[in-house]
Amino acid sequence: MSGDALRPATFKFLPRNRLDPNPGFALFMEHGELNDEECFDKFIGGDESGFEALVRRYEAPLTNFLVRLTGNRASAEDAFQDAFLRVYEKRHLFKPGLPFKPWLYRIAVNAARDRFRVSRHESGALPEGEDVLDTSSPSPLREISRREIADRVAVALEQLPAVQKQVFLLREYDDLSYTDISEVLQRPVNTVKSDMRRGLEHLRQLLGSLEVLAVEGMPS
Numbered sequence: 001m002s003g004d005a006l007r008p009a010t011f012k013f014l015p016r017n018r019l020d021p022n023p024g025f026a027l028f029m030e031h032g033e034l035n036d037e038e039c040f041d042k043f044i045g046g047d048e049s050g051f052e053a054l055v056r057r058y059e060a061p062l063t064n065f066l067v068r069l070t071g072n073r074a075s076a077e078d079a080f081q082d083a084f085l086r087v088y089e090k091r092h093l094f095k096p097g098l099p100f101k102p103w104l105y106r107i108a109v110n111a112a113r114d115r116f117r118v119s120r121h122e123s124g125a126l127p128e129g130e131d132v133l134d135t136s137s138p139s140p141l142r143e144i145s146r147r148e149i150a151d152r153v154a155v156a157l158e159q160l161p162a163v164q165k166q167v168f169l170l171r172e173y174d175d176l177s178y179t180d181i182s183e184v185l186q187r188p189v190n191t192v193k194s195d196m197r198r199g200l201e202h203l204r205q206l207l208g209s210l211e212v213l214a215v216e217g218m219p220s
Helices: 003-010 023-031 036-044 047-068 075-087 100-116 141-157 160-171 179-185 189-207
Strands: none
Touching: 036 047, 047 075, 047 100, 047 160, 047 189, 075 100, 100 179, 141 160, 141 189, 160 179, 160 189, 179 189
C-alpha cells in the first residue's frame, strides 16, 4: 500500500481544524499514563488510538529536532509525516522489548535524509520563533542576549559535519543516551562518543569566547 493511500486514514487526526477544540484531551486521559511501548502495543493489537497518541506525543519534540536538522520548518513537518507513515507501514519490524524512541528517531533521520538529502542548509539561522536555548526570562536584556547566543549556536551547528551535528542534537536537545543515539544512527557507542567529543571541540572553536558549552558536557 502506498504512502498516499495510507495518508487520509492514518493522518486524519493531524489537521488543526477539527470540531473538537482540544483533540488531544481524550487521548491524554486514555493514554497519558502509558509509556511509548505500551501505546505501540495497543496499536499493534489493532487499537489505532495508540498510534495517534504517539503522533501527538512526539509532534512537538520530533518536529523541533527535524527543524534543527533540516533548517526549515516546512521540510521538518514533511519529514515528520514521512516518519510516522513509515512507522505505520513498518510496525511489524519493531522488536518487542526494545525502546520505541530510538527506533522512531532512526526512522525520522532516514526520512529526512531520503527526502531532503540533509547536508548544510543555505541559512545557518533557525526559522523565526525557533530558539536553540530557552529564552524565557523576565529580563528583556537577558532575553535578547540569549537569543543572540541561540543564533550563534545555530550558525555554528550548521558548520559541523553532518554526523557530529546529529549526535549533538540528539544528545543535547532530545536527551537521548549514547546507547540510544547509537541505535538511531547505527554507529558503535564509542564512535558516537567520539563524534560528540569532536563536535563539542569544533563548536568551542567556532564560538570562540562564547562560553555556552560546559566542559562537563564532554563524554567520558
